[in-house]
Amino acid sequence: MVYDLAISKVPLRCLYSYKSQEKLEPGERVIVDFHGRKTIGYVVKVSDKPASRELKEILQRLDRVSYLDQSDVEALESISERFFSPPGLLFDLAFPSFIDDYAETVVESLTPLVGFESLPLGEFIKKYGHDALKNQLDKGYIQLKKCFGRKTPRPRVSKWYVVVRNGLKALTRVHDEIEYDVISFLLTNGYATVEQLIESVGVSTKKIKQMQQEGLIELTQFLPVNTENLELAEAQLEPAPRGVTVLSGSTIGERLRSVIAFMKKITDENKSVLILVPFTSLTYMVAGFIRKFLNVTVQVYHARMSRSQRAKVWLDSVGDKTQVVVGTRVAAFLPMRNLGLIVAEESDDDAYYQFEDPVYDALELAETRARLRDIPFVICSSEPRLIDFHRREHLKWLRIPKENLNSDVSIVDVRQSGSILSEDLVESVRKTISEERASVILVRRKGFAPYVVCFACNHVLMCPNCDVALSFHKSQNVFKCHQCGYVRKAQSECPNCGAKALYPKGVGTERVERLLKYHLPGARIVRLESEELEPFEVQEQFLKLQTNEIDVLIGSRIVLQGFGTDRVGLICILDYDGLLSQPDYNTRLRMFQTMRKIRSNFTSARILIQTFQPQDGFLRDVFTVNSEDFYLEELKKRKEVNYPPFCDLVQVILESDLPQTGWELVNYCVRSLEGETVLGPVEHPIFKMAGKYRYHFLIKTKDLRKTLSKFNDVLMKIGKMGWRVFVNPPRLW
Incomplete structure (x- = not known):
């Protein structure tokens, strides 16, 4: 038979046909000869091509079974076609190469003549030798097979937290004074690390293990989001038993609590x-939250985990173990054999879309997997995605009502202000601290300042590889490019005129932190940067915010991703104008969803917005306009100019070593796309990036498959190097 295969680690957007004498399963891994080298291929489907002498034979079946469900194989093929992504790279995300570190190669008998049924490869070679292995393989007496589960990953946990089981009831079950002291300490503080317990209470590790075995305490990776009022929502919502359900309104915690009964029914x-x-960072917070309600194994899965940690979750997933896995977009590829429900939280966030190869939208993959498996898919957010609102008549729609959403909003005109922080902002933060409540400061840019300028000649320090200004990170004393990663040590001397007059300009999280510490010397101020902290450290900071250990929390959008808390009394948005002025057709929608998320998460907080445009109509109405009215108006505008969701929008970027060559190629490509609605080509807003010169154009299409096929035909003529394709990107890349 002839099979179409996706080739591992090959960035080509097509399947390759090979023939085999054996019947193979969809998703099964095989070894093939690809351009003279042996590599792994994934069986996608039976090919419609006839067997011929020119087709190569599949050399070896690697696992002899498929660890991917057939519906998941179909989903990956569909996503590959829709997003013009290399299928081999998508399958690699579902079957990471490091999984083979925990497999054992076994020699299996195909005839009773060899005298055994199954032997580990090493034992066979030790007993019979390499020549016997080759000889019996050639004669078809034996076969090789990879078996998972015989080697168990033993991942190291970065930090263990100790929490009390059964709350105050644990005090009635203690056996001695030291156990009483441990329980009392944990009830007072909410949690502690093992090291903190040993240092503060004087308990031994042996005693901690004993208390764990007695069920008094528990060691966990996940901190509870709240130590109080963790009860099921009174009104449990019932998503559709299959298909898509949209759940909007309120906070992550309330949305999850409202469907806990449905999750329990599934488990x-x-x-x-x-x-x-x-x-x-959200994976650990959500996992800790779920563990309070479901008596089932809860694990996290994300790209920042170690190989052994990810391997353990993967191996548990392909088995029959019932579990809840909380993960980022890469978890959408987990081949969970007994999957019964998919939930996507904060579905309006751009982070679900991957802009690096392979390009994909994790939400579309999750919805496709759920549809093909005929299981429910619940999409959750404070405000729904525009595409979900557009197709609302075909979905089950649930909304959690929220009272007291009339936020106290102050708009501060900073046109005449001589400081980054207005007097109103500083006084509002000071007042909030005096009320023993916390403030959250939202800053668009990280670092100390987004650009550096020379006061003598007005020269702006630029990245040598990109058309982007270098930002200044004072904590590391470096100039950094956030596009290509270029870093160099900070200096005061201007490279243009030689004067020692370089000065950082603009607003960054580090600068805001420094200024607030100057104005509020006694305040407990914390700057939250996900790149500088481990995920479990981020959850620690959010818990400290809830438990009155932080007065001011500063950060970019990550500060809005925690669970809402009434302890926050003030939300400050510093760079509103920068957020709204981004050249993107989704900017207005993104700002609406962000503002409404702030209002939903922090219902009792005052909101202060600094702006150079205090009369802006959008700013005036964003907190008061009815959500449905906003979406209807947005859809009306998009229909008039034919933008998504009324068409598919394809952004095509060409990266070239030579600007003139790139311009000629991109123009030829556009001229070749006859019959398509094309905007451009033009220079990309960031024309030079990582040493490449970039041009881009947009295609609006009603027939995505036909358009991508036509575009692929053009690439076959002019070459595929340097082209990037993004289908319906949440922002123009």
Whole structure:
């Protein structure tokens, strides 16, 4: 038979046909000869091509079984076609190469003549030798097979937290004074690390293990989001038993609590639940939250985990273990054999879309997997995605009502202000601290300042590889490019005129932190940067915010991703104008969703917005306009100019070593796309990036498959190097 295969680690957007004498399963891994080298291929489907002498034979079946469900194989093929992504790279995300570190190659008998049924490869070679192995393989007496589960990953956990089991009831079960002291300490502080317990209470590790065995305490990776009022929502919502359900309104915690009974129903049927979140730090917070309600194994899965940690979750997933996995977009590829429900939280966030190869939208993959498996898919957010609102008549729609959403909003005109922080902002933060409540400061840019300028000659320090200004990171004393990663040590001397007059300009999180510490010397101020902290450290900071250990939390959008808390009394948005002025057709929608998320997460907080445009109509109405009215108006505008969701929008970028060559190629490509609605080509807003010169154009299409096929035909003529394709990107890349 002839099979179409996706080739591992090959960035080509097509399948390759090979023939085999054996019947193969979809998703099964095989070894093939690809351009003279042996490599792994994934069986996608039976090919419609006839067998011929020119087709190469499949050399070896690697696992002899498929660890991917046929519906998941179909989903990966569909996503590959829709997003013009290399299928081999998508399958690699579902079957990471490091999984083979935990497999054992076994020699299996195909005839009773060899005298054994199964032997580990090493034992066979030791007993019979390499020549016997080759000879019996050639004669078809034996076969090789990779078996998982014989080697168990033993991942190291970065930090263990100790929490009390059964709350105050644990005090009635203690056996001695030291156990009483440990329980009392944990009830007072909420949690502690093992090291903190040993240092503060004087307990031994042996005693901690004993208390764990007695069920008094528990060691966990996940901190509870709240130590109080963790009860099921009174009104449990019932998503559709299959298909898509949109759940909007309120906070992450309330949305999850409202469907806990539905999750329990799924796990009681010995099926697993996959919960997707946009940020790594959220995986631990959501996992800790779920563990309070479901008596089932809860694990996290994200790209920042070690290989052994990810391997353990993967191996548990392909088995029959009932579990809840909380993960980022890469978790959408987990081959969970008994998957019964997929939930996507904060579905309006851009982080679900991957802009690097392979390009994909994790939400579309999750929805496709759910549809093909005929299981429910619940999409959750404060405000729904525009595409979900557009197709609302075909979906089940649930909304959590929220009272007291009339936020106290102050708009501060900073046109005449001589400081980054207005007097109103500083005084508002000071007042909030005096009320023993916390402030959250939202800053668009990281680092100390987004650009550096010379006061003598007005020269702006630029990245040598990109058309982007270098930002200044004072904590590391470096100039950094956030596009290509270029870093160099900070200096005061201007490279243009030689004067020692370089000065950082603009607003960054580090600068805001420094200024607030100057104005509020006694305040407990914390700057939150996900790149500088481990995910579990981020959850620690959010818990400290809830437990009155932080007065001011500063950061970019990550500060809005925690669970809402009434302890936050003030939200400050510093760079509103920068957020709204981004050249992107989704900017207005993104700002609306961000503002409404702030209002939903922090219902009792005052909101202060600094702006150079205090009369801006959008700013005036964003907190008061009815959500449905906003979406209807947005859809009306998009229909008039034919933008998504009324068409598919394809952004095509060409990266070239030579600007003139690139311009000629991109123009030829556009001229060749006859019959398509094309905007451009033009220079990309960031014309030079990582040493490449970039041009781009947009295609609006009603027939995506036909358009991508036509574009692929053009690439076959002019070459595929340097082209990037993004289908319906949440922002123009």
